[in-house]
Amino acid sequence: MTLATAPQRSTAADAGRAARPRPDHGAWFLVLPALIPILVLSVGPLLYGIGLAFTDAQSGRTQATRFVGLLNFSDLFQDSLFWDSFRIGLLWAFGVTVPQFLLALGLALLLNLNLRLRWLARALAIIPWAMPEVVVGIMWRLVYHPDAGVLNETLRSLGLSGADGRDWLSGLATALPAVIVVGVWAGMPQTTVTLLAGLQSVPRELHEAASMDGAGAWRRFRTVTWPAIRPIALAVTALNFIWNFNSFALVFVLTDGGPGGRTRLPMLFAYEEAFRYGQFGYAATMGLAMVAVISVLLAVYLAGRLKGGDDQ
Amino acid sequence: MNDTEHRGSAGRGKNAGTARRTATRTGQYAALLAYLIFLAFPFLWLISTAFKPPRELGSIHPTWIPEAPTLENFRQAFEQQPLLAAAGNSLLAAAVSALIAIVLATPMAYALARYRNRLSRAATGWVVISQAFPLVLVIIPLFLILKGLHLVDSRIGLIMVYVVWSLPFALWMLTGYVRAVPPELEEAAAVDGAGRIRTLVSVTAPLLAPGIVATALFAFITAWNEFFFALVLLKSPEKQTLPVVLTHFIGTEGVTDLGPLAAAALLATLPSLLLFAAIQRRITGGMLAGAVKN
Numbered sequence: 001m002t003l004a005t006a007p008q009r010s011t012a013a014d015a016g017r018a019a020r021p022r023p024d025h026g027a028w029f030l031v032l033p034a035l036i037p038i039l040v041l042s043v044g045p046l047l048y049g050i051g052l053a054f055t056d057a058q059s060g061r062t063q064a065t066r067f068v069g070l071l072n073f074s075d076l077f078q079d080s081l082f083w084d085s086f087r088i089g090l091l092w093a094f095g096v097t098v099p100q101f102l103l104a105l106g107l108a109l110l111l112n113l114n115l116r117l118r119w120l121a122r123a124l125a126i127i128p129w130a131m132p133e134v135v136v137g138i139m140w141r142l143v144y145h146p147d148a149g150v151l152n153e154t155l156r157s158l159g160l161s162g163a164d165g166r167d168w169l170s171g172l173a174t175a176l177p178a179v180i181v182v183g184v185w186a187g188m189p190q191t192t193v194t195l196l197a198g199l200q201s202v203p204r205e206l207h208e209a210a211s212m213d214g215a216g217a218w219r220r221f222r223t224v225t226w227p228a229i230r231p232i233a234l235a236v237t238a239l240n241f242i243w244n245f246n247s248f249a250l251v252f253v254l255t256d257g258g259p260g261g262r263t264r265l266p267m268l269f270a271y272e273e274a275f276r277y278g279q280f281g282y283a284a285t286m287g288l289a290m291v292a293v294i295s296v297l298l299a300v301y302l303a304g305r306l307k308g309g310d311d312q
Numbered sequence: 313m314n315d316t317e318h319r320g321s322a323g324r325g326k327n328a329g330t331a332r333r334t335a336t337r338t339g340q341y342a343a344l345l346a347y348l349i350f351l352a353f354p355f356l357w358l359i360s361t362a363f364k365p366p367r368e369l370g371s372i373h374p375t376w377i378p379e380a381p382t383l384e385n386f387r388q389a390f391e392q393q394p395l396l397a398a399a400g401n402s403l404l405a406a407a408v409s410a411l412i413a414i415v416l417a418t419p420m421a422y423a424l425a426r427y428r429n430r431l432s433r434a435a436t437g438w439v440v441i442s443q444a445f446p447l448v449l450v451i452i453p454l455f456l457i458l459k460g461l462h463l464v465d466s467r468i469g470l471i472m473v474y475v476v477w478s479l480p481f482a483l484w485m486l487t488g489y490v491r492a493v494p495p496e497l498e499e500a501a502a503v504d505g506a507g508r509i510r511t512l513v514s515v516t517a518p519l520l521a522p523g524i525v526a527t528a529l530f531a532f533i534t535a536w537n538e539f540f541f542a543l544v545l546l547k548s549p550e551k552q553t554l555p556v557v558l559t560h561f562i563g564t565e566g567v568t569d570l571g572p573l574a575a576a577a578l579l580a581t582l583p584s585l586l587l588f589a590a591i592q593r594r595i596t597g598g599m600l601a602g603a604v605k606n
Binding site (some may be wrong): 135 | 344443
């Protein structure tokens with residue numbers, strides 16, 4: 001009878017399949033406490049949010065919200081500010097994800113060797129991972145600070161006086177690269193630890209056998225290590241890309257989208273649209289556009305990668 | 313290619329091999345050192361700034377080690393912003409939401425791990441898919457719903473959002489931990505005549521406890537650090553959480569205000585760092601365990 005009260009439109013359909021060795025009624029009691037909040041506060045709102053994208057919902061308005069069809073979408077297509085923001089978002093997401101992966105792979109390979117100081121690297125990796133994003137942003141503001149920052153001071157002591165008093169975060173040319181460095185720093189440890197776990201599952205005998213056959217370090221990496229960690233690498237880069245594309249707090253604290261919108265990521269843009277100007281419907285449309293872009297890119301990426309795996 | 317060379321000339325080969333290996337090792341340590349510096353220097357700078365007196369902060373040549381270290385910045389930080397109250401708000405939101413999330417997620421994780429059917433596949437799929445949606449698409453409808461319930465600018469509303477937001481990864485991790493408990497143990501207990509509840513309480517729960525604690529602490533840290541939802545949902549200054557209050561330091565700062573900013577940021581990080589250090593190994597284990605066999 002739990003089945004009867006369970007939401008029919010969800011996936012309850014096969015819970016009572018005759019072929020099951022154990023009855024599933026117990027499972028329903030276990031699942032419901034978490035399933036209800038997920039349906040009410042996660043699945044439901046998401047569907048509601050998708051619906052809002054087709055309305056003129058605004059904050060603090062007395063008239064009823066109206067269905068406007070694809071009006072928001074056609075507005076969006078003509079909104080050059082939004083396209084700028086999207087382009088910046090993609091630059092940021094690629095600019096962070098790729099170096100993040102390469103640097104993390106390098107560090108993971110080093111940590112997989114029997115080097116001393118490994119414990120120190122492990123301990124330091126905790127810092128970016130556990131730190132609130134807001135604090136990461138504040139910390140790097142101190143690093144980049146034109147006068148009191150360590151970056152300019154270091155450059156000065158290296159004799160690069162051209163950097164005197166340079167404000168990295170408000171320079172039109174330097175702002176985006178500067179925030180990308182912070183993004184790489186913040187996400188690298190998590191990627192490293194994931195890749196390291198993958199590396200540690202590669203059997204040592206394979207490496208030794210390849211070594212015996214005279215394979216150099218690069219060939220051993222290509223033929224033994226990479227195939228073994230490839231699925232993890234694929235998953236971790238895909239996830240990192242999504243997280244980076246959707247990131248908010250870091251850049252909000254570092255530049256708040258400035259200077260002149262040069263670092264205004266799509267999330268910052270949508271946030272302003274929704275909670276500074278109260279354009280809920282329009283902001284939801286932006287959110288949908290972000291989902292669409294991510295889905296397409298990921299589909300292409302994963303399809304290409306999986307196919308590439310078959311060829312080898 | 314060096315390898316094949318030294319195979320050819322066996323006489324010199326041993327020395328060349330050793331030299332090459334030393335060179336490789338040196339290169340590896342140099343690279344590791346570069347990584348360590350990259351990871352550590354911003355944090356060291358934060359600590360350094362937090363202990364610097366205004367005179368040194370204004371200096372044209374800032375130093376790594378404060379010449380006259382002071383605690384003045386910490387005192388001023390508490391004076392400029394209501395840090396204690398904010399920490400209290402963060403603590404409340406993080407602790408309550410982590411607790412509720414664990415209570416709700418543990419039974420479901422157990423079911424997902426033990427009963428494999430379309431429901432568990434759908435739930436796992438949802439956990440993954442929900443990560444891909446930009447938060448703005450989630451927060452706008454949630455904001456409207458909570459507003460309808462008069463739960464905007466309310467600690468209860470924020471806690472509700474945190475619970476739902478932490479459920480996916482709590483489920484993910486806990487499912488992994490449950491899978492690590494062999495079902496045979498439970499079957500053995502059942503054969504010995506223990507009822508279902510008794511089996512869960514006396515066999516499964518103790519084995520699961522470390523994983524549950526790790527997941528709860530992880531949920532706590534994530535909520536403690538969270539910024540976006542708190543920024544959108546909390547308007548009254550006395551209800552705001554620590555990350556939101558920290559951003560009030562930003563923007564108008566003159567050079568001398570960097571000290572209190574750094575001090576406050578450092579204090580806000582300590583709980584996360586300490587808790588995370590305690591559970592780091594378990595977290596990575598749990599995430600990977602959740603990832604296997606899905």
